[in-house]
Amino acid sequence: MDCVIRGNVFVVGDNIDTDQIIPAEYLSYNPADAGERKYFGRYAMSGVPTAQSGLPEGNVPFIEGESFTSQFAVIVGGTNFGCGSSREHAPLAIAEAGCRIVIAESYARIFYRNSINGGYLAPLEPARRLCETIATGNEVEVDLDAGVLRDLTAGAEYTLKPLGDAAEILRAGGVFNFARQVGMLK
Amino acid sequence: MGMTITEAILAKHAKRASVSPGENVWCDVDVLMTHDVCGPGTIGVFEQEFGRDAKVWDPAKVVIVPDHYIFTADPKAHRNIALLRDFAKRQGLRYFYDADFVDADAPGVPAPYADPAKTSYRGVCHSALPQNGHTRPGEILLGTDSHTCTHGAFGEFATGIGNTEGGFVMGTGRLWLRVPPSMKFVFHGRMPDYLMGKDLILHVIGEIGFDGATYRAMEFAGEALASLNMDERCTICNMAIEAGGKNGVIEPDDVTIQYVEQRKQSDAPGYEVVRSAPDANYEAVYEFDASALEPTVAQPHCPDRRAKAKDLGDVKLDRAYIGSCTGGKTADFLAAARVLAGRTVAVETFIVPATTEVDMDLDRCKVNGKSLREIFQDAGCRIGPASCAACLGGPQDTFGRANEPINVVATTNRNFPGRMGHKEAGVYLASPLTAAAGAVAGRIADPRDYLS
Numbered sequence: 041m042d043c044v045i046r047g048n049v050f051v052v053g054d055n056i057d058t059d060q061i062i063p064a065e066y067l068s069y070n071p072a073d074a075g076e077r078k079y080f081g082r083y084a085m086s087g088v089p090t091a092q093s094g095l096p097e098g099n100v101p102f103i104e105g106e107s108f109t110s111q112f113a114v115i116v117g118g119t120n121f122g123c124g125s126s127r128e129h130a131p132l133a134i135a136e137a138g139c140r141i142v143i144a145e146s147y148a149r150i151f152y153r154n155s156i157n158g159g160y161l162a163p164l165e166p167a168r169r170l171c172e173t174i175a176t177g178n179e180v181e182v183d184l185d186a187g188v189l190r191d192l193t194a195g196a197e198y199t200l201k202p203l204g205d206a207a208e209i210l211r212a213g214g215v216f217n218f219a220r221q222v223g224m225l226k
Numbered sequence: 227m228g229m230t231i232t233e234a235i236l237a238k239h240a241k242r243a244s245v246s247p248g249e250n251v252w253c254d255v256d257v258l259m260t261h262d263v264c265g266p267g268t269i270g271v272f273e274q275e276f277g278r279d280a281k282v283w284d285p286a287k288v289v290i291v292p293d294h295y296i297f298t299a300d301p302k303a304h305r306n307i308a309l310l311r312d313f314a315k316r317q318g319l320r321y322f323y324d325a326d327f328v329d330a331d332a333p334g335v336p337a338p339y340a341d342p343a344k345t346s347y348r349g350v351c352h353s354a355l356p357q358n359g360h361t362r363p364g365e366i367l368l369g370t371d372s373h374t375c376t377h378g379a380f381g382e383f384a385t386g387i388g389n390t391e392g393g394f395v396m397g398t399g400r401l402w403l404r405v406p407p408s409m410k411f412v413f414h415g416r417m418p419d420y421l422m423g424k425d426l427i428l429h430v431i432g433e434i435g436f437d438g439a440t441y442r443a444m445e446f447a448g449e450a451l452a453s454l455n456m457d458e459r460c461t462i463c464n465m466a467i468e469a470g471g472k473n474g475v476i477e478p479d480d481v482t483i484q485y486v487e488q489r490k491q492s493d494a495p496g497y498e499v500v501r502s503a504p505d506a507n508y509e510a511v512y513e514f515d516a517s518a519l520e521p522t523v524a525q526p527h528c529p530d531r532r533a534k535a536k537d538l539g540d541v542k543l544d545r546a547y548i549g550s551c552t553g554g555k556t557a558d559f560l561a562a563a564r565v566l567a568g569r570t571v572a573v574e575t576f577i578v579p580a581t582t583e584v585d586m587d588l589d590r591c592k593v594n595g596k597s598l599r600e601i602f603q604d605a606g607c608r609i610g611p612a613s614c615a616a617c618l619g620g621p622q623d624t625f626g627r628a629n630e631p632i633n634v635v636a637t638t639n640r641n642f643p644g645r646m647g648h649k650e651a652g653v654y655l656a657s658p659l660t661a662a663a664g665a666v667a668g669r670i671a672d673p674r675d676y677l678s
Contacts (some may be wrong), residue, residue, distance in 0.1 A: 055436060055528060055644040064618045064645075068265045068295055068302035071308070071389070072270020076302075078452045120437040123470065124642060125618070126372040128267060128388035147440045148470055150372055154388035205250070215394060216275045226397070 041163065041210065045141055046181045047113025049191075050102055051086060051095040051171055054118035058151065060087035061122065061130040066210050071132055077119030080129055081108045081136030085115075094176035101138060110137040114180055114189075117144035118171040121163075121183075128158055131151020135160035143189060143200065146171050156206045164189075167199040228503020231407040231475055232443035235383040235500050239366050247407035247509075255287070255383040256382075256495075258366035258395045261351050262306045262325075264370035264388075269313050280591040282317050283399035286493065289321040289360055290314055291351035294614045296325050297335055298621040304330040311621050320493075321360070321468030323348040335623065338611035342582035349581035349612030352376040352464065352551035359489040362497035363546065368395055373551055373639065375466045380486060381478030383500060385465065406443045406472045407509040411436075413448035415517035420674045422561060423454055424462035424553060424637065424657035426514075426521040431469045432532025433512065440470030442509065445502065450516030451476065456485045457557035464552050465639050468529040477501050521660045521672050523635075526652035527643045535660045538670035546571065546665035547646070548658050549578025549610075550617035553637020556587040558658040559598050565662035565676045566605040567593055572668030575607040576626035578615045586658040587610050607665075613648035619647040628653070635664040 061207045066083045069076040085093070085102035090172065093099025102110050115134065121144035122130060131154050142155070143164045155163040162184065170189075174180070178193035203210065212218035219225040229237060229244060237244050240251035260268050273280070278353040282288045290310050295303035308330035314322035325347045328336045339345040348354035354372050355361050363381035368374065370392040377384035387401070395401050404600055411430055424427060431438070444588070446464045451459070459476055466474030476482075478499050486497075521535040548554065548562050559579070588599040602609055608626075616626035618636040624647075631650035638646070641653035656664065659673035 055642075057645075059619070059640075059645050064620050065622065068300050068306060068621065070270065070302070070306065071267040072274070087649065089643050089649055106555065119442070120470065123437065124372065124467075124640060126374075126386035126388055127264065128370075128372060128390060141647075146437065148437070149472055150386055150388060153391065157394075158390040175668050197243070215390060216271075219394075 043184045049114045049116055049178050049180045050112035051116045051174055051176045053092055053171055055120045056117050057124035058127050058130040062133040063087040078108045080133035084133035084137040102174050110139055113139055114141045116170050116174050119145045121147050123148035126150045128154045131155040131160040155213040156209050163199045228505045230506040231477055231500055231502045231536035232408055236405050245405045247405050249405045250402050250485050252400055252402050255368055255395050255399050257287055257360055257367040257370035259289045259351055260392055263294045264449055265310050266306050268370050268392035269388050272396045278396040285318045286320045288319055290326045291323045291354050293350045296613045299335045300621040300625050301573055304328055342585040350551045350614055352582035353555055359491040364498045364500040372467045373464050373614055375474045376460050376464040378473050378475035379463040383473055383639055385473045406441055408443040408445050409439055410445045410508045410511045412513045413516045415450055415515045417450040417453050417516050420677055421452055422657040423467035425456035425522045427462045427465040428524050429519055429597040431530050434469055436528050436530040437470040441472055444471040444474045446476050457555040461552055468528050478576045523657040537674040541670040543573050543635050543664050543669055545573055546632045546661050547574040547626050547634055548661050550638040551580050552639040553658050554578050554580035556584050562658040562662040563593050563598050563601045567601045569607045569666050571665040575665040577602050577607045577609040581612050617645050635661045637661050
């Protein structure tokens with residue numbers, strides 16, 4: 041993963057559960073099949089109620105029309121992001137859509153583990169709540185090494201909490217690569 | 227200082243004398259469960275990382291239970307069952323509960339099993355695992371499903387994991403786990419006959435919030451809890467995840483041991499009962515008087531939006547749904563029958579047994595000479611075959627799925643937007659007693675008004 045990611049931000053609120061991130065009706069696609077895997081990108085975040093999709097105004101689709109990828113590179117959310125089911129399809133869908141950074145106030149544990157262990161995306165936490173501060177569509181820059189989020193549109197900078205031990209696993213590209221690097225797996 | 231049951235189980239499986247909350251430890255796993263939704267992805271990870279010809283770490287410990295998308299015309303769902311079938315055969319898995327009536331090449335919705343006693347299919351994994359002897363005290367059971375926390379009801383450590391972690395466990399039989407701090411919930415007093423395990427857990431989630439136990443172990447105890455059967459205890463542990471809990475757990479007692487002994491497989495390994503030490507440390511202890519609680523409901527769209535059933539009489543219902551691993555077990559239908567016997571439902575009411583065993587119980591269990599099936603049919607309910615069905619929405623043609631923005635009272639576990647289908651459908655989570663009362667009243671109702 042690049043150390044600096046720049047792009048537009050998509051903002052949602054609290055308790056974005058895995059059914060909102062990838063609705064259950066699409067789970068019959070097999071993520072192990074390359075041809076089917078991209079559909080998780082197409083339907084990423086499609087379960088978020090329209091009025092809450094892309095705050096503060098809402099009514100902003102994460103994926104435009106029939107596209108498989110999103111115009112947004114970063115998601116900002118509130119508390120308990122990724123709560124609900126254990127479906128790894130959730131961080132996978134966000135990553136397939138081309139978005140590798142989520143910055144939420146807090147996470148549900150299975151989503152957090154899946155994001156890291158699968159090497160899909162960096163589940164970062166801001167030092168303070170941002171989902172009512174940053175507006176969807178703003179251009180932002182995330183500097184992973186410096187631990188900052190810069191809102192280039194608004195000219196503001198916010199501190200991100202360190203990922204701790206999880207950073208090594210993410211940097212390796214997931215738990216398998218990490219286990220091989222440290223000699224746990226051959 | 228002594229350890230909680232959760233800490234003691236993790237320590238044992240990490241071959242350590244003791245562990246403390248916050249530590250990451252590598253643990254040996256006793257059982258890995260997967261199903262038709264997460265199985266294909268988990269197998270994909272396993273084969274990509276260990277090789278197509280690699281063998282799972284123990285073919286008696288990987289249990290596969292197709293249960294989610296069974297009765298649908300979605301060809302990808304049928305394909306996924308065929309994929310599990312092929313994997314189970316190549317790996318020589320001892321416990322694959324195949325939906326043997328699904329022909330992966332035939333279009334349309336598969337015709338259900340003709341006789342629930344004569345199929346390898348079992349239905350919802352979280353009810354099928356205990357019924358088929360895969361849950362044992364003191365063990366570690368991991369599953370690629372968030373409601374794997376259900377199995378803590380048997381005094382073991384059980385939690386949900388993702389596909390990547392599932393693939394890792396499949397190949398190695400191990401996984402790193404962070405030792406969670408424990409929270410204790412004690413239910414004192416006598417359990418009233420109008421309350422169920424569902425009321426207790428909805429009360430707890432309302433008390434601590436939807437993320438109130440994130441990364442925590444939730445240990446349940448007390449006199450009222452001890453009076454509950456295993457179905458009811460499963461309901462409580464099942465919803466630990468709805469407070470963000472890593473695991474729910476209940477210390478084994480005679481009720482647990484009797485159940486486990488009755489169900490154990492002939493090749494079952496021995497198990498060791500683990501308990502919390504008297505001086506174990508809890509991050510928080512919550513105490514409740516069960517006899518003072520009232521029938522409880524979680525309003526849309528979050529399981530922590532707690533209300534008393536008696537205060538929601540203005541909420542008009544369009545549908546009632548009694549099913550799932552949370553509310554579709556034999557004890558759940560016995561309770562619903564107490565309300566529905568001799569009455570007629572006012573709104574369309576779906577009955578979905580969690581497993582084929584529960585399906586058989588609909589005929590075997592009788593109230594005043596009538597079987598549960600007869601009681602539900604006479605009340606005007608629609609009865610479907612065992613599966614997860616509309617609990618998680620699923621494909622559009624799923625039995626009981628809310629395809630319109632309707633109000634549903636459901637015995638299931640989640641009421642997020644779109645969980646049962648339509649994003650604007652309002653799902654009210656309740657006990658089977660309260661759901662049945664709602665079905666009869668056509669609005670949210672207090673079951674005490676319908677129990678003699």
